Amino acid sequence: MIAHVFIDGAAGTTGLEIRERLAGRAEIEVMVLDDQDRKDPKKRAQALNAADFVILCLPDDAAREAVAMIENERTRVIDASTAYRTAADWTYGFAELEPGQAAAIAEAARVSNPGCYPTGFLALVRPLIRAGLIPHDFPLSVNAVSGYSGGGRAMIAEFEGDGPEATATAFRPYGLSLAHKHVPEMQKHARIEHPPIFLPSVARTYRGMIVEVPLPLFAFTRKPSVEALENVLRDAYRDSPVVQVLPADVPTVSIEENAGTDRLSVRVFGNDETRQARLIATLDNLGKGAAGAAVQNLNIMAGLDPTAGLVL
Numbered sequence: 001m002i003a004h005v006f007i008d009g010a011a012g013t014t015g016l017e018i019r020e021r022l023a024g025r026a027e028i029e030v031m032v033l034d035d036q037d038r039k040d041p042k043k044r045a046q047a048l049n050a051a052d053f054v055i056l057c058l059p060d061d062a063a064r065e066a067v068a069m070i071e072n073e074r075t076r077v078i079d080a081s082t083a084y085r086t087a088a089d090w091t092y093g094f095a096e097l098e099p100g101q102a103a104a105i106a107e108a109a110r111v112s113n114p115g116c117y118p119t120g121f122l123a124l125v126r127p128l129i130r131a132g133l134i135p136h137d138f139p140l141s142v143n144a145v146s147g148y149s150g151g152g153r154a155m156i157a158e159f160e161g162d163g164p165e166a167t168a169t170a171f172r173p174y175g176l177s178l179a180h181k182h183v184p185e186m187q188k189h190a191r192i193e194h195p196p197i198f199l200p201s202v203a204r205t206y207r208g209m210i211v212e213v214p215l216p217l218f219a220f221t222r223k224p225s226v227e228a229l230e231n232v233l234r235d236a237y238r239d240s241p242v243v244q245v246l247p248a249d250v251p252t253v254s255i256e257e258n259a260g261t262d263r264l265s266v267r268v269f270g271n272d273e274t275r276q277a278r279l280i281a282t283l284d285n286l287g288k289g290a291a292g293a294a295v296q297n298l299n300i301m302a303g304l305d306p307t308a309g310l311v312l
């Protein structure tokens, strides 16, 4: 059976990446609206209700509007925006996050695709919290740097254009009011008591990201070793073709490591004498951070090979 998939927002940064991954797949027929119709509410409503699956690659408000336009029970939704990532009646589309999460995604009618930063953060900490190595009430922090495509078309224009919006910066921290939209999502799905302190930044590179969590293990009740942390993460991702735990035997880690792929790599650096650890994830904000995860979720929901079309 062929799955009919409508991509709403197909001309945007994430939409284009999803189209690339779905191109040439015999089991999927992709529907997109052409340039003159893509913002026409009637045409969108028609397509949204004709599809078996819709993937929303839109700003939050337009995503909410699209969901409200769906009037039938059959159309299933994957939303790439922030709109529903903490909504109780949506399934969180991070297949590797919990045992049973992929099975929940397979059955779900509404799936919210994780944010790019939460993907790195949750991959690093959730198995350790579940295993009790990081206490639920520990005040975590997360440092991260993203390529500028993470800010969509507007930020790409800022870094690549020469108009009044253009910037010449190589690197800049942001989210300085400590109220970034990803924080509630991180807290909810990590299942922790306090919002993490989130320190995002953007660098002059198109795609890719590094997400880090520093851990003062000496301050934890169980004072786990660095090896114990790595073992828990290895066990959590043992069967995953997408998330890999790599040995921490490299002197440095680059933002380009997984750029252009749908992989997510995790490493546990640390010092057992000082009982300090530094968890580092690398991924592509447009790969596992957006389009790769959306395609993985679509595969799972449609009962197809979960990794079909992914760049691994």
Ligand SMILES: NC(=O)C1=CN([C@@H]2O[C@H](COP(=O)(O)OP(=O)(O)OC[C@H]3O[C@@H](n4cnc5c(N)ncnc54)[C@H](OP(=O)(O)O)[C@@H]3O)[C@@H](O)[C@H]2O)C=CC1
Residues within 6 Å of the ligand: 008, 009, 010, 011, 012, 013, 014, 015, 038, 039, 040, 056, 057, 058, 059, 060, 062, 080, 081, 082, 114, 115, 116, 149, 150, 151, 152, 153, 154, 285, 286, 289, 290
């Ligand atoms: N970029 C990234 O790394 C990631 C992005 N996301 C999320 O994915 C979603 C899309 O982001 P991204 O692709 O970066 O953004 P872009 O700005 O690149 O693309 C958004 C697209 O949606 C279109 N659009 C806006 N309003 C409407 C509307 N009312 N009806 C139909 N189309 C509309 C825009 O058209 P126009 O430009 O003409 O207004 C544009 O083509 C966002 O919610 C973002 O948060 C998630 C993870 C990572």
Ligand SMILES: CC(=O)N[C@@H](CCC(=O)OP(=O)(O)O)C(=O)O
Residues within 6 Å of the ligand: 080, 081, 082, 114, 115, 116, 117, 146, 147, 148, 149, 150, 151, 155, 181, 182, 200, 201, 202, 285, 289, 290
């Ligand atoms: C560099 C940059 O600006 N990044 C975006 C996040 C991109 C992303 O993945 O988040 P959403 O899916 O929630 O949009 C930001 O910090 O808002």
